[in-house]
Amino acid sequence: MSDSTPSTPRGSADPFVPAELYTQVQQFYARQMGLLDDGFPDAWADTFTEDAVFQEASRLDEPLRGRDAIRDSSRARKKRLEAEEIDFRHWLGMLDVRPQADGSLHARSYALAMRTRRGGELDIFASVVCHDRLVSVEGAWQVAERDLHHDGSGRD
Template sequence: MTDHVPAELYARIQQFYARQMGLLDDGRPDEWADTFTEDAVFQEASRLNEPLRGREAIRESSRARKKRLDADKIDFRHWLGMLSVTPEDDGSLRARSYALAMRVPRGGELDVFASVVCHDHLVQVDGDWQVRRRDLHHDGSGRH
């Protein structure tokens, strides 16, 4: 096993994240949830006591988030960078990135809401990449 993936695959993973985060930021929670496997686990240690388990739990949480943002008239954006992608022996991938979550009340000023380290386990399902597990660690939490 090498510690990196070929450039073409790296570019595909960057495109996956651009699409995935775009779906979330564009208020399309159902399509965003479909980028996770049926049995996905979403752990945001500083915000959730228990991880979200399964695509449908992720979907419901995302729908509720969209409703809150719409009600509060807040635009939300994610910026991912410093992406590293490493292959696993079984063909899956491990991805690590930094993410900034930003919110802007309509007519207001930008607020960098959170800075996190994102650890994903990616698998191919019917030729597309999906997240099997996502672990988010907020800066300042002491976890990386």
């Protein structure tokens, strides 16, 4: 993501999106994370473009490339969580949405990934900074690129 990498500072000179669009993006993320957390890996994968790239350097050796790879990974994750009897939740906040010259949106947010073993205590599994490039596909937002940076990894 050339214009959304952490090495590119986001200053006050960058325009914000209008409030209505910001709200749409918030609703997109609420729906997207709900699909993942509620155990719908196929529907969650459908929120990514066909050629999406999902990068999580601290957990993946190589980025996931394409919706099918993202779907396969999400299905495997669901099976692991079910076998381990773990409920998993994501909380996104501090959302910053900026329009890009090509019509896409750059979205930066903080995310907490939390897990609770059934009958157990809440564990904050990870704190990350999420950089997404969102594109409109047939009137709906989809993630074309996701780049996650775990706190403590030396990247933001």
